[in-house]
Amino acid sequence: MIRNKIVLICSIVILGICMYLYFPFPNNDMLDAYSTFMSFPISNQDGYIVLGIIGSAMFLIAIILLVIGMKKYHFRTIVIVVIVYTFLPKFLIMTYQETLASGIMAISYDGEGQCNFENVSEDLINGECNLILHNRSNEAVTFELEFLDSYFMEDGMRMESLMNVVGPYSITIEANQEKSIYIKELLDLSGIPKHIESGTSFNVHVNLIDGETKRTL
Numbered sequence: 001m002i003r004n005k006i007v008l009i010c011s012i013v014i015l016g017i018c019m020y021l022y023f024p025f026p027n028n029d030m031l032d033a034y035s036t037f038m039s040f041p042i043s044n045q046d047g048y049i050v051l052g053i054i055g056s057a058m059f060l061i062a063i064i065l066l067v068i069g070m071k072k073y074h075f076r077t078i079v080i081v082v083i084v085y086t087f088l089p090k091f092l093i094m095t096y097q098e099t100l101a102s103g104i105m106a107i108s109y110d111g112e113g114q115c116n117f118e119n120v121s122e123d124l125i126n127g128e129c130n131l132i133l134h135n136r137s138n139e140a141v142t143f144e145l146e147f148l149d150s151y152f153m154e155d156g157m158r159m160e161s162l163m164n165v166v167g168p169y170s171i172t173i174e175a176n177q178e179k180s181i182y183i184k185e186l187l188d189l190s191g192i193p194k195h196i197e198s199g200t201s202f203n204v205h206v207n208l209i210d211g212e213t214k215r216t217l
Helices: 005-021 050-069 074-099 160-166
Strands: 033-037 039-044 108-109 113-117 124-135 141-148 171-173 179-188 198-201 203-211 214-216
Touching: 005 050, 005 074, 005 214, 039 050, 050 074, 050 214, 074 108, 124 171, 141 160, 160 198, 171 179, 171 198
Parallel strands: none
Antiparallel strands: 033 039, 108 124, 113 124, 113 198, 124 179, 141 171, 141 203, 203 214
């Protein structure tokens, strides 16, 4: 089944390098990406990302070498490799968080948070956000939470980060617990020139802050 063992090993090594380039921990490097390929950001608001393009090319080279190194079952092998490449980082992160991680490094986020804003008057907005965080460690974790604006907002317009007017928010999650976080605030925006009047955002992103340590999720 194996045609060339050296070529096959080279393919596996290159795939490992590709995974290392944009391993999604402790921060998510894909947040500001306009276009992506596999785990690589190709472009963002600043233009094309050279390292992401190089990583994409390396991934394709690794797949080609994989095909060359195998005598048969090419399509089946490629499908298996792509599935493993996609889900292995998540498995490794979860394993690390449940065994060795502590503090905010043990916090996971499904990325499905939502914020809603409703205009009350000229300078007042009701802000309401929901998200779920999971503490995978064996100790309670306390940290500060702040909201990040979508990277797709234009002209410096603020939306999710408006919640930080009365933040950051102190959050405590008990050991091995999943916590639904609900925050509702009346926001005075008189000192903020560019902000939305109303709207809803999905898949919101946040910073977790513990002293000098910060994670972007």
